[in-house]
Ligand SMILES: Cc1ncc(C[n+]2csc(CCOP(=O)(O)OP(=O)(O)O)c2C)c(N)n1
């Protein structure tokens with residue numbers, strides 16, 4: 432019996448609409464109303480400025496460790512913008528812009544990164560799952576939600592985000608397989624930002640793309656320029672339509688870059704070059720989208736300044752509200768209170784360390 436070849440019929444499609452030289456492919460330009468285009472821009476700008484402010488707050492000791500999103504605003508907003516309130520968002524831990532657009536208050540983000548349980552509360556009617564720090568675990572939750580939506584005969588869509596590193600977890604493979612078998616209405620958004628802490632993409636996998644992994648599970652997969660918000664928007668629109676029409680899941684690989692550190696506890700200069708970062712800074716999604724809007728006559732210098740002012744004001748209000756609430760709440764030490772009747776030794780040690788740090792902080796404040 433000679434060896435034969437099975438033609439799976441698949442090639443990986445790559446989509447870019449507004450390239451990094453700002454050349455627009457008119458034929459592929461998605462049909463988005465002027466109002467929605469500006470809203471999309473506002474949310475991306477908010478995501479960027481809030482991230483910058485959080486970094487300042489962290490460096491001033493006013494919030495704890497957090498993972499910056501800078502450079503990934505298009506991948507997040509171009510995707511989540513398609514969700515209706517009755518759809519589900521299942522984030523990882525780097526989707527601050529997407530979560531805020533869905534309705535999470537920026538103040539609650541600040542509370543969360545200061546260790547207050549109050550920063551994790553999601554209103555019952557809001558169909559968002561909490562941030563998932565165990566890498567890849569949220570993928571399974573998304574598939575379960577989508578299976579339930581299908582079982583109940585709704586047209587709800589579930590969108591989940593994860594990184595390139597998460598594709599090495601068993602949860603990713605189990606999740607995609609299960610979603611395809613049950614034709615569950617999930618949109619899998621992989622933000623391939625080239626790094627999983629200090630592990631570069633080429634040490635994470637041996638395939639040319641992440642999108643091609645969809646083929647093995649029997650679902651459509653596409654790679655898009657994740658710094659081109661129009662390309663993300665167009666690809667995710669197709670995927671959401673597919674999910675709503677009971678045509679199953681899709682994997683979308685958004686090629687982007689983590690411009691900043693993994694979290695504020697990380698120093699990327701120890702493992703990557705400045706030259707590499709500089710290449711990606713030139714592909715920054717925000718100026719690219721700004722130029723597009725300017726050329727359409729939707730944005731000018733005055734409009735941009737006004738928006739910057741409004742965004743900064745909103746951020747300041749959030750910081751003030753969070754700091755006021757934190758003062759009222761006191762110390763976040765009660766985070767240890769309700770999980771165990773008796774704390775295991777490792778948590779007891781963490782509690783004591785936090786108590787010590789909080790006392791030192793108080794002393795420092797008292798001495799001006
Ligand atoms: C199961 C698990 N293993 C390890 C970690 C530690 N960890 C946190 S983030 C991360 C890398 C994630 O990389 P990626 O999925 O590419 O997401 P990114 O941080 O780039 O957004 C690791 C290993 C974790 N949180 N959970």
Ligand SMILES: [Mg+2]
Nearest residue numbers: 594595626627
């Ligand atoms: Mg990554």
